[in-house]
Amino acid sequence: MAQKKKGVSSHRHGNLANRKAPNKKKSILNTKIISNGEEATQKFNKKKKKSIRPYQICKGKSIVEPSNDNTDQMQIDQVIRIYLQDEIMMDILTKLPVQSLLRFKCVSEFWNSLINDTYFRMKHYIHSKNDQNSQKFLITESFYDKDDVYNFSTSSLSMVQVVEDEQKLDCPSSCKPTNVILFCSCDGLVLIFVSSRGLYDSSARLYEELLLWNLSTRESILLPHPEFRVVYCVCGLGYDATSEDYKILAINLNADDSFNTSIEVLSLKSGSWRRIGYPTGIQRVSGFRNCGMDYLAFLHGAFHWLGMTLSGYYTTISFNISNEVYGEVPLLEKMYHVCPSYRYIDRGVSVLRGMLCFYSTYNYWEMGMDCTFMLWIMKDYDVRESWTNFIKIRDTNLFHSARPKYMFADCEVLLHCKRLGCVCSKFTTSRGPFGLYCPQCQCVTVKQGIVYVESLISPKSLT
Structure with missing residues (x-):
């Protein structure tokens, strides 16, 4: 694999809460x-x-x-x-x-x-990151029986108070959304894609916008488009401590197989996308309806996603945003080798409480819609032997795709679930449905959600 090196353990630049505050004399x-x-x-x-x-x-x-x-x-x-x-x-x-x-x-x-002041905003965010009351959940809902209406709302992450704390939000786009993709959040900033028709445009032409949004201050900025359409890309947002700049990585992992895999990186300071080479010998992975991932996992100053070698082995690809070097975080063979009779398989990697995770959902219809969800956690980053099977759920009512979104203080994991042949989706845990659950509207409601932290960081100050 081109520019290959083992992991990125020597470049563990975290997000804002793990960075040192700037020299106070500038405050x-x-x-x-x-x-x-x-x-x-x-x-x-x-x-x-x-x-x-x-x-x-x-x-x-x-x-x-x-x-x-x-x-x-x-x-x-x-x-x-x-x-x-x-x-x-x-x-x-x-x-x-x-x-x-x-x-x-x-x-x-x-x-x-x-x-x-920058110093004050950083100090405020460091406190908010460790404060449960500052952890918020952004949810989008699309109702297919109501002319594709999209609703935005935010709530606490309390299992009890999520309904009572719900607050409606206006879409950051000036147009009526017909499609929304929530990618990820970093330092209180949310990366979101909105596809819409203009308010004053009667034609069928769609407007596609990539936005960086601070939900706490209601500020947002419009970002330039990469070469590939964003709807075909999986994106990630992270902070580069070396250049003191936020960067976005976009990979066309959901594009047609006829397209070569392409990677583009956007530096907010430069304001332009730059295309870089994809690692040789690594193939794209197919999951349920897409590549198996909703966003690129960012950890220790590197983006991570799932790939497959030419010999058929799954591995986690890493890309360090400071020196732009690829690496691998190996998986255990038993994590991805399953019985071939499983009909639908969904796999991906994410980050929960500062740990790299590998998740998978297996569906075996011949056994009465038997579904199995497994979550593995890497306790020590870049140490292959530290992979631990954290959760295993076997249920006939489990959706075809279950992807982890958040880990609570009691180690309960919030899951986003989707079902084949049905547009609906829901949030649940191993204990049952999670807040905002409406059985009557599940068949016509598509939900997305990401966790973010309240922050004063202005996206307008980053360009």
């Missing part, structure tokens, strides 16, 4: 602390007719020239109090939900600058 907080310190100093200087140089207060610390004057010490004490108050205030604000912070931007110019 608006420290800039304002210096300003506040100068203002306090100037206030006392008006009384003393004496100046203290601005550079004597920096990085949140008070540094003054030696003096025997007690008044100078009073000035220092006040500057320290100002600094401590601002630090405490920032610590409190980082624990608040996004909607509250958006309202608090109107409190003062300082609060507005602080909440818009």
